[in-house]
Amino acid sequence: MSGRITLYGSITSPFVRRVRFFCNEVGEKYEMVDTATDSGQAEMRSKNPIWKVPCVEIDGLVLWDSHTILEYLTEKHAGNPKLLRRATGAEVWREKNLVTAADGCVESAVNLFYLRKDGVDDTKVAYLVKQNARIASVLAWLKTQLKDNYFTSDKKIGLPELILFCNLDWMRLRNLYPVSEDATLKAFLDHHKTHPSFVATPLPG
Ligand SMILES: N[C@@H](CCC(=O)N[C@@H](CS)C(=O)NCC(=O)O)C(=O)O
Structure with missing residues (x-):
């Protein structure tokens, strides 16, 4: 063992x-x-x-x-102070929604990524037009939930921030969403990109 x-x-x-x-x-x-x-x-x-x-x-x-x-x-690693922020009380349900929404965004983006790789034009397929619109819809909603680059006032990275950062950085790399043209999303990426564990796990390119 x-x-x-x-x-x-x-x-x-x-x-x-x-x-x-x-x-x-x-x-x-x-x-x-x-x-x-x-x-x-x-x-x-x-x-x-x-x-x-x-x-x-x-x-x-x-x-x-x-x-x-x-x-x-x-x-x-129970008790480790570096664990992700965990919501408590009524916040648990909001956090679950944030996580599911952020997952929905990246699932749609992964779907588009693989189909584009196979040569599919996503502007010509109704379901893929919807996948693109879903990404925009989720990001627009997540932005309403962000305050000063976090989803809660204690300014600690929780699962929603982790998922969103990984999504945005990857969608930027793969040209799946114009992240850098959005002031709030760009500020979010810029704020978190110096976190040691994001620095230690860079994407290529
Ligand atoms: N719900 C899964 C999703 C994992 C997932 O979609 N991974 C992608 C890589 S980014 C994958 O392996 N895709 C392969 C495929 O769709 O064939 C998780 O949270 O781990």
């Missing part, structure tokens, strides 16, 4: 970055298997029936989905 984590994923994935950020924060060491390679992808698929990353293996326990992995790591 080493407790050592194998993280299956690619360094570009906004979902994988959530886990990389968290591990960096709490000091959890991991070995990364790059699923952008054929062998890494095959190894991940042999363990995870959904064929999506992130996926981790810890002493034979295989977990997939960033939320499940972050829950596991949060439990493992």
